[in-house]
Amino acid sequence: MSLRGSVDHLSADGASGWIFDTVEGRPLVVQALLDGRIVGEALAELYRADLAAVGLGDGRCGFEIVFSTPVEPTSLPFLAIKPQGGDVELPRTNLTGFGDYFRSLFAHAPGAGRPRSVFGGLWTDRTDAARLLQGRVASGATPAELAAPLRTLIFEGYALLRGALAPAGFGPTELDLLDSLEAGPPLDPEADGAARRLLEGLPAMLFRDAVVRVARAALDDNPVAYRTVLSRGRAGSFGQPSAAEALTSPAECLALVTCAGSGPVLLDVIRGSHELPEFTRAGQSRWLTAGAGAGIELALGEALSVAQVEIGPQDVALIGPGTLYRLRTPDGATGLTTWCAPARVSPVAILAAGAGTFSVRHGSGAMARV
Template sequence: MTIRGSIDEITPLFAAGWAHDDRAAEPLLVQAMVNGAVVGEAIADASRPDLAAAGLGDGRCGFRIEFGAPVDPGQLAFVSVKPDRGDVELPRTNLTGYVDAFRALRARHPGVGWTRSIHGGLWTDRADARRRLAGRVAIGAVGVETAEPLGRLIEAGHVLLRGALAPVGLEARAAEAVARLPEGPLSPRGSLDEGDVLGALPALLFRDAALGLLRGAFDDQPLVCRAELARGVTGFAQPSTAEPLPSPTECAALVAPVGEGRLLLDIVRDSHALPEFTPAGESRWLAGSAASLALASAAGASLDTVLLGETDLAVIAPGTLYRLRVPQGMTALVALAVPNRQTPLRFLTGEFGDFTLRHHSGAVLAM
């Protein structure tokens, strides 16, 4: 049996491609499998004029396999398509956006932890993150009080630290300055009000609960390299595309309310677990990319809404899609934190990086 073919498109609902056997009189039956279980099958007899033109018989060798139930987006890299009664696994074209070498390595070594991105990333995004967390707690690398919020960050892609900014959020002078400033990024070269707010950020963001969580997730001291003010309803965003970074998979967004009331944080459920690429090959880690929204829509994602009071702090993982709904009279302070080993690209190009505040804990704010 001489079989050729490929998987050209894959989504949580179906896999499509082609399969052709030079010697077979009948079209092939192909099956989609996840972890050894068949999740759908189809006859590869759909017309493909492009394949006919390439000399593959009459070109009737295309297939579209509808899955019996939606496949978890995080498992799409493990969907295989094989001819019935055969062991040949069809390769993936570049259109599927996955690197087969990584798939093969992961399949042969299922016990080895791997991240959802070929770029790597934080250990909290690894397949074995829960086991690693338990090990870190056992050896004392992560405190028991930090283990619970870190576990929630691993599972949900975000965590709300209730009362982390108690007894009050920003000091009065900085809060008044926030109320006078327009929304948008804060600049150390801006007004005196911006200077007052930036000067108050280390004492606000590096309190014990947040600092312990970030140190645990980063394996390093945190560095805040971006801060901005948001009002009204923002568009959906993810921390990894907020700032040009050498490793966009190593970051977190911190959201703190300023003012009396409650702001709403909408999270696209399980968006941190989306695959790295769309079926068209677009990476969700690219700045300005709509890939995450496209993947979330394909997966039929829904929203979780979290309410933040003035002493609460939300920590959002790199690939998590979120938006803010800020009531009138309030402002959301959004800061981008990365491990201290990171260097934002604008620092390397000499645009910024001449403003640094060091917290007594060792954490840093650099703009």
């Protein structure tokens, strides 16, 4: 027996999906189990045109299970759908069940501290982040002088470090390299010599003491730059740092935005977007879906407003992983956005296909790895 299948929908009342025996092609009985107890079963013989179109027999391998009694939403992530007599659990096509789980959990414990993403994130995005910061400063784990920018990052979703690149920002050599590079796609050191030279100098340019100390405190580790993009001459679309890649980006990340040249560049931040719930009504995660569609849908539902921030040539803006933002670069200005993850998270695992294995280490412990 060789099986294929998935759970496409799961709720407190039932589950649906498909299962196909690629050897015998016969309909199978599927069972829903919770703590080893069968709470529902069905014969997978429902016709599905989408499955027939891809050659899964005649398409009669869909199932709908109605549970004998409704399942508590907090138990949904632990419910298994298996073929009768088998040990293999059918995978879920998305985060099926987790939305109901967290809505129920948070309703029962609204004051409990928790990450804003199923897959975790930075401590600064936890719902109890302000209390955590207070404890870190009181214990000496976080220097008191870092409390102000970290508090801003917690409450606003971003922090602007004025003069962090003083006294001169980027030098003439770096500005010439920036002018020679294309805006839009991530810089690729394997395909472009100028991009490689810029990335080689990026840690020294970007990871000044004022930046590294705040980034290190937010990431709980040394920062590793894994993606750099130039913006020039146009307003970009809204994005979210954790959803920057077509492949899933890490929930633990920061976007560092700087201005190259005489500037300034303008940053539009959707106020309070870092505190939005993770899931849309359709169960789509705003943290893990490429682009900002899910986040924008939630922001529109909350009628959130937009704050405009001006970033000068010596400034650095740190943007939290769940914050929705847009960079606007007036004519003659160039914006540089660099995504950083903590060193404990391997950037190689979240890079798009075709990336190289280029890395540079800075004396502070920070790195660029692309």
